[in-house]
Amino acid sequence: MPRTASKKGPANSSSSSAVDLFRSGKAATKELERIDQLYYSYANNLSGMIDPEGIESLCSDLKVDHTDVRILMLAWKMQAEKQGYFTLEEWRKGLKALRADTIIKLKKALPELEKEVRRPSNYVEFYSYAFRYCLTEEKQKSIDIESICELLELVLGLQFRPQVDLFVQYLRTQIDYKVINMDQWMGFYRFCQEISFPDFSNYDAELAWPLILDNFVEWVRSKQT
């Protein structure tokens, strides 16, 4: 490899950025190679994708439970489309963004990732991604109550524990709704952010809140009296 440092000439100053490029180009290729290698170490040989089994072993290597929210965050980073599966493209996208090409680096990147996701500007996106990620069937638009309860725990449990607990309790007791759709899902997040808890004093059922939330508030209030 020619030593670019000893290159002379008028292009010296500008060439340093080109130098960096050139060098990072090389490094980048190496990185990519390692990422791919990592991918194939988990991927299923037949499908060429990392399947749920692969993800499980990934998780155990990362020493993270596969139901941990950080895995979901990783999926988000990858913009993974199908729950339980990672494609090569997704893998590359995610790990490249995290600048992780080994398991150790990936593990190290997780806390940073979490911080990034929890930033308010990103969280809405993550929250809505979480819902979509759970739509397993084609043309599926809603998620059953039980899964929603788990998802809520996972995604909002840290930030809005009391609201989530109450809402989950409500969802499991009520009979009007068997599934939750995206509109209701997003509504709940807004609800947690805007409405004071536990009195719901600023909640106005005459506004455009989804009906399920009107019913939820009513249910809570009737419990309180």
Place this chain on the structure above:
Amino acid sequence: MKKAKSQAVACSLDSKNGIKQHHFDDATTNSSVDPFSMIEDHAETDVVDSDSARASSSGGFTANLARKKAIPPQPAKKLVIKLLKAKPTLPTNFEENTWAVLKSAISAIFLKQPDFCDLEKLYQAVNDLCLHKMGGNLYQRIEKECESHISATLQSLVGQSEDLVVFLSLVETTWQDFCDQLLMIRGIALYLDRTYVKQTTNVRSLWDMGLQLFRKHLSIASEVEHKTVFGLLKMIESERSFPDVNLSFSVICATVLGEAVDRTLLNHLLKMFTALGIYSESFEKPFLDCTSEFYAAEGVKYMQQSDVSDYLKHVEVRLHEEHDRCVLYLDASTRKPLLATAERQLLERHIAAILEKARGIFSLMNLFLPVHSAIFFRQVLTFATTGSRALSSYIRRTGQSIVTDEEKDKDMVFSLLEFKASLDAIWEDSFSKNEAFCNTIKEAFEHLINIRQNRPAELIAKFLDEKLRAGNKGTSEEELEGTLDKVLVLFRFIQGKDVFEAFYKKDLAKRLLLGKSASIDAEKSMISKLKTECGSQFTNKLEGMYWPTYPLMDVRLPHELNVYQDIFKEFYLSKYSGRRLMWQNSLGHCVLKAEFPKGKKELAVSLFQTVVLMLFNDAQKLSFQDIKDATCIEDKELRRTLQSLACGKVRVLQKNPKGREVDDNDSFMFNDVFTAPLYRIKVNAIQLKETVEENTSTTERVFQDRQYQVDAAIVRIMKTRKVLSHTLLITELFQQLKFPIKPSDLKKRIESLIDREYLERDRNNPQIYNYLA
């Protein structure tokens, strides 16, 4: 001839009155000097002299004229005006003396003594004082003088006479005298009033001054004021307690012959109060309190001891009395509060009890027929809002009990019609179609008829069905029309009109199909009435039913049937292509020719009955199960059919074992001993009452239909507006939708449409919806 010296003449400044005082310094000459001329021209005098001299020497005028000497003009003489040596002064003590004259006059007036000074002079005295800028002093002096007299007069009333009437008369006299006196004084000091008073701010006119003094001292002599008020109130009370028989209106209460009260006295004294400006404070307030107490007590007493009719008549009398009182002696401003007070105590407090006491609407009717009561009760409604409130709650309560009594559902419409009719009768006869009353009835009905959702609408449809069916013997066309109109009035009050529509259509279809309509004209008339009420949309589908070649019905097909239909279907469809044929099996009917051993008969039967009977063409005896299998008629329906054939009046089949009910193990036989007097016999299928399921399904259809309407409305609105906030959308929907609906139901539909991607929530503002094309 002596020349007249020029003399300065001091003239009185004021020459307008013709009253002049002249001061001449020098004595006048023998020639008369015109006092107004200030300057003398010597030249002129000369001329005069020479002329007059000549005139005397020679005779005749002509001599003068002819021989007028031309005198060369003299040079202008100087005129000298000399000022008076001293300003003319008033005589000493002018003011005091003048005032003394006035004072004695005023005194005399107040003391009612003759004065020896004539009015002219007095007037002049005032004039003079005013001219010399002594108006202010004069005013104050007059005021003081008046005050002392007034105060004395009023003080003299204190402790006078125990007898109230006598006392009041005294007060009256005092007041009258005072007015006269003040008037006179004012007349004398008119000039003062017109100049000084007008020119000076914060100075009252003499009249007002006098009144104010009177008022001041009346309140100082508070005993007098209070005693007067007390006396007045007592007089009024006694008048109330013993109403005068001679008064034209009280034909009814001929009680004790009255203590006729001196109304003039009351009148004058109350006018006094008004003039003094103390009427409302000193008199009216205690008067109204007194009135209130009086009528409160009377109201309670009479309510207990008399029946409603008499009570109301009595109240009417009282109100007339009070009205007259205002005309005769009370100030006009008291009329309104007075009548209000009386009504409040006599009526408002007892309205509820009055209406309760009038048991049933009919006794209320008799109650109101007398005209007096009617007029006055109209007052009740216009003045006392509790009257119409009580009436409204009465109508609601009665109506509600009619509407919500589920056991009496059959009679609901009839009862409601009766109730409304009786209220209308009262409204017309006794209230001269008073608008407020009419509105009260309307509002109350609208409320009560919608308390129970849907059922009244259904029952009204049923009621109409009954009326429009044949077999209503004895109702003339006119009567029927009248009934239809009345029912329509009720219909107007209903909010969920689409429920009515659903049931009405179904029943109309049945009537037409079964040929049970009493008169096509009546049907058409009803439809046109509905059209006027609800618009043509409502009735479009109904009108379509009249054409026998288009049997397009919405009635659903209830059951499976057998093969016979197909023959007809084939035939029909071969004749009319492109039509849809829907079988109404529950409504079909046939005429069967039956050969009984005892004679041939024709049987008019329903379709199901036909099917069953025809089985017996091939078998003498069949079990229930056999029949069921063969006909595939639904179980309950089959039992009913068999009942009608074997257990009713006309038994073309025999059931074994005998009995009213059809059990699973029964068997049926052709009745070969059947006889009947007529050739053609109708075998009544046991009336297919609308089953509960049918009912609920009809209702459900309506609700389903409503859902579509809501969805359509939402899409329509959003398509136009493109972007709309939630609250505005809800408002729009309430305006457009003709049936009652809850906001939560609207939310459901909106969310459904979001799900189906007709709309979306705006990304930035979740309160806003965007239309998705």
